[in-house]
Amino acid sequence: MAQTYAQIQKQIAALQQKADAIRMKEVGGVIDRIKVAIAHYELTPEQLFGGKASATKPVSKATASKRTAKKSGRVSYSDGNGRTWGGWGKRPTWLREALAAGKRLEDFQVGAQAVSIAKEAAKKPARKTAQKRRPSTVLYSDGAGKSWTGRGPQPRWLKEAIAGGKSLEDLRASR
Structure with a gap:
């Protein structure tokens, strides 16, 4: 039995709705993958859509903190100013x-x-807090709030100060 024009139009409309729903699911996945790539390569809007920004730029603290979030492609914590942390x-x-x-x-x-997480935290009884460790002794300081205990690798601010002509004795914190 041959179908009528109205029946075929009805089928087309139903198929179009199915196609739109599938497309929306696929678009969501594509957007997630694009966001991960943007975070991984630390791309700026100027780089994506044209502009005067250069292809390479120094890494800021905000983009450096995004590196941990790129592992899963999902941001767990954000300060609302573009700085994020994935929780790892x-x-x-x-x-x-x-x-x-x-x-x-x-x-x-x-x-x-x-x-x-907030709902789960409300259900669970409060955990006992661990004893606080004694703070590390600060051996070196720049006088502006940055410090180093002398343990582990030297921080960037210290390397830059030494490269600028200061000695470790100049940066030794007063006790």
């Missing part, structure tokens, strides 16, 4: 400073994950 590895400086200033980690959680 050492906490970035901006987050440690905010926590030291009295903020809570939950204040920086992003998306649905924050809601589910």
Whole structure:
């Protein structure tokens, strides 16, 4: 039995709806992969859409903190100013400073994950806090808040100060 024009139009409309739904799912996956690539290569809007920015630029603290988030392609914590952290590895400086200033980690959680974690935290009894370790003795300081204990590799600010003509004795912190 032959189909009528109206029946074929109805089938076309139904197929178009299915095609639109599938396309939306695929677009979501493509966007996620693009975001991961942008974070991995630290691309700027000028690089993506044209502009006067150069192809190479120095890495800022904000882009350096995004490196931990690129592993999963998902950001778990953000300060709302473009600085993010994926929740793995050492906490970035901006987050440690905010926590030291009295903020809570939950204040920086992003998306649905924050809601589910907050609900779980409300259900669980509070854990006992571990004893605090004694603070490390600061051996070297730049006088502007940056310090180094003498353990581990030398930080960038110290290497730059030494390259600028200062000696370790010049940077030794007063006790």
